[in-house]
Amino acid sequence: MSEAFEGYERQYCEISASLSRKCTEAASIDGEQKKQKVSEVKSGLEEAETLIRKMDLEVRSMESSVKAALLAKLREYKSDLNNLKSDVKRISSSNAKNDTRQELLESGMADAIDLHGVDDNVGKSKKILATISKRMDRNKWIIGCLIVALLLAIILIIYFKLIY
Numbered sequence: 001m002s003e004a005f006e007g008y009e010r011q012y013c014e015i016s017a018s019l020s021r022k023c024t025e026a027a028s029i030d031g032e033q034k035k036q037k038v039s040e041v042k043s044g045l046e047e048a049e050t051l052i053r054k055m056d057l058e059v060r061s062m063e064s065s066v067k068a069a070l071l072a073k074l075r076e077y078k079s080d081l082n083n084l085k086s087d088v089k090r091i092s093s094s095n096a097k098n099d100t101r102q103e104l105l106e107s108g109m110a111d112a113i114d115l116h117g118v119d120d121n122v123g124k125s126k127k128i129l130a131t132i133s134k135r136m137d138r139n140k141w142i143i144g145c146l147i148v149a150l151l152l153a154i155i156l157i158i159y160f161k162l163i164y
Contacts, residue, residue, distance in 0.1 A: 003057040005070065009077075012051045016080055019044045023087045038092045045088065048081055 019041055026037035052074070059070045 002058055005055055008051050008055045012048060012077060015048045019084050026091050029040050045085060052077055052081060057115055
């Protein structure tokens with residue numbers, strides 16, 4: 001086994017253990033601290049992915065006798081990394097759900113007061129769409145007239161060419 005692979009492996013194991021601890025901590029806290037822990041974990045995940053790519057390159061350059069065992073280890077590390085990613089998604093989605101719920105509850109009160117603004121916007125939208133539709137119809141007629149005029153010109157040219 002190469003020294004480079006062992007170094008990458010040691011670094012990955014340290015990062016993985018650190019990320020697991022941070023995920024556990026993030027799951028037990030709320031608010032801004034949770035967001036900070038999640039962002040730390042995400043940056044750690046990127047670093048871990050980089051190490052796995054480096055290990056993969058090292059393994060692929062080795063002899064086939066050692067390669068099989070190291071590829072098995074590498075698959076295990078990739079699986080571990082995917083588990084960490086899913087934990088982070090789970091933690092951050094629960095955080096996002098709570099934030100979204102809070103925003104909806106707060107904005108719901110403001111919407112109750114300003115509900116007539118929506119009706120005004122719907123009316124404006126209908127007018128704009130009607131104008132667009134009229135312009136499309138007018139453009140179709142113009143293009144149709146141009147096509148008819150060009151066809152008449154072609155027919156006249158062919159007629160005069162055949163007569164003379």
